[in-house]
Amino acid sequence: MLDFEERMAEWRRELTAGGALRSWQVEELEDHLRTAYSFTLEEFASESEAWRAALDRTGCVAAITQEFAKEQTMRPQSKALGIALTIGLLLFALQSGPGGVTLFVHIPSMIFVLALVGGGLVASFGPARLGHALQASLRASAPLEPTEVDSLVAVFQRGYRLSWMAGVLGFIVGFIQMIANLPDPSMLGQGLATCSLCLFYAALLAEIAFANGRQWLENRTLTAEYLG
Amino acid sequence: MTSKKLVAASSEPLVLSILAQGESYGYAIIQRVRQISKETLQWTDGMLYPILHRLERKSLIVAHWQEGDSGRRRRYYRLTRNGMRALVEEKREWDSVHATLMELWGGSNA
Numbered sequence: 001m002l003d004f005e006e007r008m009a010e011w012r013r014e015l016t017a018g019g020a021l022r023s024w025q026v027e028e029l030e031d032h033l034r035t036a037y038s039f040t041l042e043e044f045a046s047e048s049e050a051w052r053a054a055l056d057r058t059g060c061v062a063a064i065t066q067e068f069a070k071e072q073t074m075r076p077q078s079k080a081l082g083i084a085l086t087i088g089l090l091l092f093a094l095q096s097g098p099g100g101v102t103l104f105v106h107i108p109s110m111i112f113v114l115a116l117v118g119g120g121l122v123a124s125f126g127p128a129r130l131g132h133a134l135q136a137s138l139r140a141s142a143p144l145e146p147t148e149v150d151s152l153v154a155v156f157q158r159g160y161r162l163s164w165m166a167g168v169l170g171f172i173v174g175f176i177q178m179i180a181n182l183p184d185p186s187m188l189g190q191g192l193a194t195c196s197l198c199l200f201y202a203a204l205l206a207e208i209a210f211a212n213g214r215q216w217l218e219n220r221t222l223t224a225e226y227l228g
Numbered sequence: 229m230t231s232k233k234l235v236a237a238s239s240e241p242l243v244l245s246i247l248a249q250g251e252s253y254g255y256a257i258i259q260r261v262r263q264i265s266k267e268t269l270q271w272t273d274g275m276l277y278p279i280l281h282r283l284e285r286k287s288l289i290v291a292h293w294q295e296g297d298s299g300r301r302r303r304y305y306r307l308t309r310n311g312m313r314a315l316v317e318e319k320r321e322w323d324s325v326h327a328t329l330m331e332l333w334g335g336s337n338a
Binding site: 032036057064 | 253254255272273274275277302303
């Protein structure tokens with residue numbers, strides 16, 4: 001006699017084991033297999049033949065897992081890993097060079113870039129919408145309608161452009177500071193630091209924060225069940 | 229057996245067309261494909277689901293769960309307005325390919 005429920009449980013375990021299917025997708029396929037079995041029971045003499053036939057018709061677990069794996073989207077762990085890797089390797093690279101990481105810490109430039117970008121964003125969107133956009137990009141659940149995504153992406157798009165603009169402006173400011181202080185070479189350093197580090201911070205902000213945030217949002221034009 | 233290429237290319241328009249006739253669920257959709265194609269199109273059932281999920285991602289279809297009698301739930305799909313538009317476009321493309329081939333094949337004395 002065929003122990004149907006046990007076979008079903010085993011099949012379910014195999015399907016889940018691949019890691020390519022979410023639990024609701026396994027549930028959907030299980031419903032399919034059960035339905036198929038209910039039909040093959042009528043066609044075949046023995047239960048085990050019917051089970052075999054239902055399995056064959058539904059498809060082998062390996063092939064199904066492979067198909068689903070192709071469609072898979074990003075897990076939040078990947079996001080965290082990507083960011084950590086970027087920042088980690090960057091800090092390592094900076095630390096390994098002469099002067100170490102502290103060479104790249106310049107408070108006035110940081111304030112300059114953050115003020116321009118932050119101020120610009122608040123002016124364009126208001127704090128409420130900014131908070132919403134930040135939250136939306138970090139969360140892995142809750143579906144997003146394509147139109148909702150567009151309005152949130154606009155924040156990141158603006159942030160990205162503001163960052164680069166702040167970098168360029170910072171460069172110009174630093175340059176002007178250098179020129180204004182040409183007679184006194186000891187002051188050149190400040191200007192040069194502002195120049196280069198504004199651009200540096202701006203690039204990091206633009207590419208690590210805003211570009212990624214935007215991509216995460218765009219990845220979420222999917223139903224909730226695909227992520228996280 | 230129909231070539232893999234053709235099966236792959238036709239899978240989305242087939243699913244959209246079937247859903248255009250009314251809301252349905254996975255198993256029923258496959259049965260319909262088998263039935264209408266008179267068994268010439270034999271899909272491995274499990275492969276349908278990534279296609280359904282892909283169509284759902286593209287907002288061409290939407291899904292909802294329905295409680296069954298045995299306490300299990302079943303996922304039903306239906307076409308969205310975007311899906312209908314996409315289907316119309318697919319039909320246009322297939323018709324044009326078909327017409328061209330018919331022109332070439334109909335002309336010869338095969």
